[in-house]
Amino acid sequence: MKERFFIRTRQKGVIKQYEVVGEFAFDYRGFRFFVRWDSDAWVVSDCLCGAGIAAHRDKETAIFLAAGKIHIKFEEYLTKCKLTLKKRIA
DSSP: EEEEEEEEEEEEEEEEEEEEEEEEEEEETTTEEEEEEEEEEEEEETTTTOOOOESSSSSHHHHHHHHHHHHHHHHHHHHHHHHHHHHHHO
C-alpha cells in the first residue's frame, strides 16, 4: 500500500527534506523503514528521520541490504537519528 513519507537529501552541503510516495518495507525493534523508486534504483529509508539506508535496482535486494545494515549497525543508526533529530529541533 502506498503511503507518504519524508526523506532527507544533501545538495551542495545543504540538507533538504522532501515528501515522497513509497511503501512499508520492514520494521526493526519498533522502527519503521520504507522503500521507494528514485529514478534509477529502489531506495530504502527510515521513517524517523528520512535517511537513506540502502539502494539497488532490484526492490527485494534493496530491502534485504537495508535490513542487514540495520541489524548489524543498529546502535550506529540510532546515534545518527538522534543527532539528526537534535539538529532539526535546534
